[in-house]
Amino acid sequence: MGEHLDADGFAPLRIKRVVRETSDAVSLVLDVPHHCSGRFRYQAGQFLTLRVTLDGRDLRRCYSMSSAPVEDELRITVKRDPGGLVSNWLNDTASEGVELLVAPPEGRFLLRDNHRGIVAFAGGSGITPIMSLIRTALATSVRPIRLFYANRSRDSVIFADTLSRLVDRHADRLTLTQHFDDDGGIVTPTAVESFVAAAGPADYYICGPGPFMDTVESAVRKSGVPRERIHLERFQVTQAPADAVAAEADVTTDEVVIELDRTTTAAPYRAGNTLLQTARTAGLRAPSSCETGSCGTCMARIVSGSARMLNNDALDDDEVAEGWVLTCQSLPTSRTVHVVYE
The missing domain is CATH 3.40.50.80 (Nucleotide-binding domain of ferredoxin-NADP reductase (FNR) module)
Structure with a gap:
């Protein structure tokens, strides 16, 4: 097993134990080697991103830890979902010893540090x-x-x-x-x-x-x-409702300028696409994980132009006021938009 994450930030972790919770839910206890232990420390409420290849498609899905940091194990729990390719595959085929590609913990659904x-x-x-x-x-x-x-x-x-x-x-x-x-x-x-x-x-x-x-x-x-x-x-990806797209029809967005990894790219805009989808269409490897507006991995700052977020469970009001958006949830609302990943 390699000592480092791959170029996309994933490490191979073996399934140490499979626990059948219900007829349609399974828990997977993952074996974290000592040399990876620092990268896979987590806070309660966070999730892991798994990358699997099914029928030639590279798929990424996020699963929350059901274990707690005070326990001596890393466990995710996956429920079968109608149409859920990865969730159903894990429920059907996950077994002890199988290796999964896993990115380190992320997420902001954390216990607040107070006595309430x-x-x-x-x-x-x-x-x-x-x-x-x-x-x-x-x-x-x-x-x-x-x-x-x-x-x-x-x-x-x-x-x-x-x-x-x-x-x-x-x-x-x-x-x-x-x-x-x-x-x-x-x-x-x-x-x-x-x-x-x-x-x-x-x-x-x-x-x-x-x-x-x-x-x-x-x-x-x-x-x-x-x-x-x-x-x-x-857990569910927010889809752009038709009325949300129609509401922006009065302003036609022509171009999205994206700064990522010290490179500036001017990408043509396709109606209905989020800023993250626009970056991907332009061939950029923009950061992302949950794609539900919860984790904050895809956040970037708009330095000119504007966009509206379909869902925001990760950024606080001060961050939004400073121009930060979740690109997976953001539809442009101006003729041009300049977004910077920092």
Whole structure:
């Protein structure tokens, strides 16, 4: 096994153990060699990017750690997804000893360094980073934790036994509420508001399918929680809605100027493409990872012109004010745009 990351920042890691969590979810414990240990240290809530080649296609997908830094292992959990090429391939074929190409941890879905309580909402596989956060908070703090965990049915609950043990062991600090769609329908704003009403001052962590996250975020905001205390991690790529593209039709973007690796490239713009897609079309290897607007890997600064972000769960208001954007989520809104990767 080589001692260095390849040109794209990936290292080969072997699967040390495979844990079948449910019929459609699997955990993979990865063996990190000593010479790579520094690069693969992580914070709770972060994710790894895997690169696999399937049917001749180079595919990259992000998977959150379900382990916690206080544990002596690196584990990701992958749920089968309709149309999910890599997720389904891992569920079907991952076995002990198989080598995966993995990039070091990234992501900003992190525990905030304060003494406030933690209120977490997880939907389906969104429990993965939430588990890492909860395990870390239980081991390193005395913060109270409230978890709302939604699933389609009881047999789709990932980490059911682990959560039960954690609740038993930390009954004074950890409260778990489970919701099953096949019992009561999808999660409603009323259910979210009721759960929030019982919490004191807290930071809020939300992860799951898009509609679930939208419902929860809206209800939490309606309950009066300040925006800076709400932290989101999306697994689904945000697509540019037709009305968003149409809204920019009054201004035709002709060109995007991209500064990357000390080289300036003037790229023609194709309507509907993000800044990241434009860079790729121009043959540039622009940095990216999650492509959902959550990790911040693709961030760059607009020095002239303008763009609007479809989704932003990574940049704070000060960064946006300084011109920073997530290029994977940014549509140009001026005739020319000059963007700098720093």
